[in-house]
Amino acid sequence: MLFSSPYNRPRGYDYAEEFADPDDMYTENDVHRALLENNYDVRLLGIHNDLGTFFEEIREDRPDVIFNLMEVFDGKSHLEKNIAALLEMVGIPFTGSSSDTLHLCNNKELNRKLFRFHRIKIPYFQAFHRHHKVWLPRKMSLPCIVKPLAEEASRGISQASIVDSEEAFVDRVRFIHEKMQQDAIGEEFIDGRELYVTVMGHKKLTVFPPREMRFGELPEDARIATYKAKWDDQYRAKWGIKSVHVGKLPAGAEQEIAEVCKRAYRALNARSYLRFDIRLNSAGQVYIIEPNANPCIARVDEVALSAEKAGVAFSRLIRKIVQLAVK
Numbered sequence: 472m473l474f475s476s477p478y479n480r481p482r483g484y485d486y487a488e489e490f491a492d493p494d495d496m497y498t499e500n501d502v503h504r505a506l507l508e509n510n511y512d513v514r515l516l517g518i519h520n521d522l523g524t525f526f527e528e529i530r531e532d533r534p535d536v537i538f539n540l541m542e543v544f545d546g547k548s549h550l551e552k553n554i555a556a557l558l559e560m561v562g563i564p565f566t567g568s569s570s571d572t573l574h575l576c577n578n579k580e581l582n583r584k585l586f587r588f589h590r591i592k593i594p595y596f597q598a599f600h601r602h603h604k605v606w607l608p609r610k611m612s613l614p615c616i617v618k619p620l621a622e623e624a625s626r627g628i629s630q631a632s633i634v635d636s637e638e639a640f641v642d643r644v645r646f647i648h649e650k651m652q653q654d655a656i657g658e659e660f661i662d663g664r665e666l667y668v669t670v671m672g673h674k675k676l677t678v679f680p681p682r683e684m685r686f687g688e689l690p691e692d693a694r695i696a697t698y699k700a701k702w703d704d705q706y707r708a709k710w711g712i713k714s715v716h717v718g719k720l721p722a723g724a725e726q727e728i729a730e731v732c733k734r735a736y737r738a739l740n741a742r743s744y745l746r747f748d749i750r751l752n753s754a755g756q757v758y759i760i761e762p763n764a765n766p767c768i769a770r771v772d773e774v775a776l777s778a779e780k781a782g783v784a785f786s787r788l789i790r791k792i793v794q795l796a797v798k
Contacts, residue, residue, distance in 0.1 A: 474540035476517030498769040505789035520545035537565040566796040568764035576764035596658035607637040617643040620654035625698040663752035671744040678729040679777035687711025
């Protein structure tokens with residue numbers, strides 16, 4: 472089981488202290504327990520910025536499968552795809568997305584171009600790369616949202632990301648360029664319900680029941696999944712923000728959501744599991760907002776809760792992920 476660690480530890484380190492902390496490596500702890508419940512022989516390997524222990528491990532005791540939970544390398548999330556590419560090079564089956572799929576999902580400009588080619592609905596967008604001109608496109612309706620081009624987990628997204636003037640738009644793009652040292656993307660705001668849909672499989676796909684973010688008391692013009700709305704428990708409690716199993720949907724909407732997400736999954740050439748963040752507008756149209764390769768699979772997060780709703784217990788979900796890696 473390969474995962475990101477904030478420090479380098481020797482081979483054989485058990486991470487018992489970290490796994491016992493409910494605010495630390497709870498995903499890794501959940502997956503480790505589930506692997507043991509499935510009677511797998513599991514070795515733990517946390518990586519910070521040194522790959523030497525990884526090469527020692529696979530050279531001395533080559534595993535049958537690597538359960539890949541790497542999200543960052545040396546604190547850099549954009550290197551997640553590089554770890555997957557490394558695993559492809561050493562030729563050991565591993566769980567989760569390929570390096571290609573990770574790269575596409577992490578780059579908002581690329582995945583939106585791909586979806587547009589496949590006629591999958593997405594918000595109108597424009598990417599702004601550093602050291603180039605910044606402007607408000609004529610086709611961009613306000614309000615709109617400005618995000619880092621290649622970040623995950625809503626990092627860099629706050630209420631200030633919602634802009635309603637050309638001046639605010641340009642300022643936010645420049646903020647991302649200068650303060651975050653990243654390229655940016657602006658896209659139209661899609662008013663509607665925010666749903667999270669997990670798709671799993673290779674040739675035969677399974678779509679788990681959607682989850683929904685309820686924005687509670689947040690004003691109508693502030694209802695986006697900011698970093699705080701996703702990860703700050705105090706902020707969520709203050710505004711009554713909750714993630715729940717989806718409520719009543721319009722007639723035919725669930726089937727439409729499933730079909731759109733399957734098309735998007737195949738467009739990305741995914742072969743394991745993905746979570747799509749979507750918006751369902753008042754007309755029943757489904758917009759892909761974000762594709763999330765290798766999303767969080769902790770027991771308390773969207774993927775596992777959706778699977779549980781479909782009757783797939785957590786240990787069985789983890790076994791399915793391993794089996795997909797072998798296939």
